[in-house]
Amino acid sequence: MPELPEVEALRRDLERTLVGRTVTDLELGLPKLFKTTEGLTPEDLVGKRIEGLSRRAKFLHAHCSESLSLFVHLRMTGQLVHVANDGSHLAHGGHPVPGWSVPLPHKATHLTAMLDDGSRLYLTDIRQFARLWLMPAEAATAFIAQARLGPEPIGADFHVKDFAARLARRSIPIKSVLLDQRVISGVGNIYADESLWAANIHPRRTASSLSKTEIARLASAIPAVLEYAIREGVAFVPQGKAISDRAFPYCHGRAGVPCGRCGTLIQKDWVGGRGTYWCPKCQPEKKRRA
DNA sequence: AACTACTCCTGGAGGC
DNA sequence: TGCCTCCAGGAGTAGT
Numbered sequence: 001m002p003e004l005p006e007v008e009a010l011r012r013d014l015e016r017t018l019v020g021r022t023v024t025d026l027e028l029g030l031p032k033l034f035k036t037t038e039g040l041t042p043e044d045l046v047g048k049r050i051e052g053l054s055r056r057a058k059f060l061h062a063h064c065s066e067s068l069s070l071f072v073h074l075r076m077t078g079q080l081v082h083v084a085n086d087g088s089h090l091a092h093g094g095h096p097v098p099g100w101s102v103p104l105p106h107k108a109t110h111l112t113a114m115l116d117d118g119s120r121l122y123l124t125d126i127r128q129f130a131r132l133w134l135m136p137a138e139a140a141t142a143f144i145a146q147a148r149l150g151p152e153p154i155g156a157d158f159h160v161k162d163f164a165a166r167l168a169r170r171s172i173p174i175k176s177v178l179l180d181q182r183v184i185s186g187v188g189n190i191y192a193d194e195s196l197w198a199a200n201i202h203p204r205r206t207a208s209s210l211s212k213t214e215i216a217r218l219a220s221a222i223p224a225v226l227e228y229a230i231r232e233g234v235a236f237v238p239q240g241k242a243i244s245d246r247a248f249p250y251c252h253g254r255a256g257v258p259c260g261r262c263g264t265l266i267q268k269d270w271v272g273g274r275g276t277y278w279c280p281k282c283q284p285e286k287k288r289r290a
Numbered sequence: 291a292a293c294t295a296c297t298c299c300t301g302g303a304g305g306c
Numbered sequence: 307t308g309c310c311t312c313c314a315g316g317a318g319t320a321g322t
Contacts, residue, residue, distance in 0.1 A: 001315065058316080075316050077300080097301080108300085127299040129316070147317095172293070181317080189315060273295085274315065 002074040002094045004058060004153070004186030005229035010080060010093025011055045017082050017090040021115040022049045022065075030110035030128060037135040045070065045113070045134060057149045057185035061140065069140040071133040078123065078130030085118030097126055149185040153222045158184075160219040167207040167215060174210060174218075175203035176272035187222065191229065193252040193277050195222045202283040203276045251277045 002010075023045045028034055034042045045064065052063040060080075062070040072080070079094030081104060098106060104122045105112055111123040111132070123130060135143060150166070151157040166183045167174070177183050178192040187195070196203050198221035201214055210218070232248065250260050255268035259279035267280050 003316095073316085076314075125299090126301065127314090129299065131317095170292080176293095179316085275313080 001076045001188050001190065002058065002078065003188035003191050004055075005191070005226050006093055007058050007060055007074065007186075008055055008230050010091070011053050011060055013091035013093060014060075014080070014082060015053050017119070018050050018062075018115075018121065019053060020049070020051075021117060021119070023047065023113050024116050025114040027112040027114075028110070029112075033110055033123075033125070033128065033131055035131060035133045037133075037139060040068075040134050040136075042132075042134065044068065056144055057147070057152070057181060058188070059144070059147075063137065067137040069135050069137045069143075071135075071140075071143065072123070073131050074125070075129035075131065077127040078125040081122045081124065083120050083122065090119060095125075148182045150181060150183045151185065153184050153186060154226055158219070158223065160216055163219050164212070164215045167210060170207035172207060173204045173271050174201060174207045175274070175276055177207040178222075179272070179274065184222065186226070189274050189276075190249055190252045191222075191225055194225045194229075194249050196283060197251040197278060198225055200282050202285045203271045203278050204285060251279060253277065 024047075026042055026046055028042050031042075036042060036044070045068070048068055049065040050062050051065055054061045054063070058073060060072040060074075062072070064070060072078075074080070074094045077095040077097065079092065079096060081092040082090040083104060084090050098108065104120075104124070106124070108126045109122050109124045110128070110130075113121040115121065123132070133143065151159070151162070163184065167177060170177045170183075175192055175196060178187050178195065179189065193203065195218060199214065199217040201210065201218060205214075228248070247260065251266050254266040254277060257266050258264065259266055259282060262279065262281050264279055264281040266277050268275060268277050270276060
């Protein structure tokens with residue numbers, strides 16, 4: 001699922017291939033995906049140049065000419081593919097289903113943007129959860145504000161003290177709190193599991209019960225895991241199956257596979273309605289006595 | 291305010 | 307083979 005690392009990696013790729021291009025035409029197969037503020041329509045993108053790409057949490061923000069902002073959220077199964085005039089892939093990211101090799105557009109392709117160099121940007125989503133929002137650039141700040149996103153876990157905005165204060169108010173499992181975008185933004189199911197594994201914290205531990213030391217461990221594990229994933233490329237886990245031919249992710253999707261640290265079999269259960277993986281030895285359910 | 295349950299969606303996997 | 311059920315899960319919303 002596209003989480004912060006996937007979206008950031010995609011942003012970096014598209015920054016090279018898409019910025020500077022002008023949209024010459026638009027085909028929208030599934031209008032419900034495309035939200036616009038009053039007075040705008042998706043077609044207002046035509047003729048606009050993409051001047052920059054930024055990211056906030058899992059939102060991709062295309063800064064367009066004539067003061068327009070386009071936000072893209074891939075949710076669970078969205079993907080963006082930028083294909084050159086000759087059919088070669090310039091950039092792609094998100095959820096590769098159907099596989100990258102399936103010719104585009106296919107039946108899950110909901111948006112095609114034609115660009116002035118003959119390339120095309122496709123948005124595909126088998127489950128139709130992805131969303132796009134087009135608005136005047138001056139509305140972008142308010143758009144992000146209403147999502148009430150917590151701090152970015154990578155970068156200068158993330159402070160352990162503030163993180164600890166947020167955790168102290170929550171009496172639900174730490175795993176569920178990590179998925180709450182208002183507490184910390186950009187973490188999804190895979191990297192929540194990976195961060196807790198890296199920090200040796202059981203996903204069902206009540207957030208407010210974590211010690212100062214544990215919070216500090218978690219607060220450094222989260223950015224480390226995310227930065228690793230951005231750098232090394234991403235951990236797409238097909239249908240909860242363990243991936244044996246690669247080391248990462250270390251625990252997510254690896255039920256019944258020996259933990260890379262201690263050899264104990266990784267366990268799977270549901271926490272807050274989400275499939276959750278952990279090592280029962282490295283991540284004890286009860287707080288260790290000091 | 292905090293928390294839980296439900297909703298949106300389709301396709302792949304596994305059971306019989 | 308083919309039908310059925312379950313599961314994948316980000317985020318918004320409604321209800322407690």
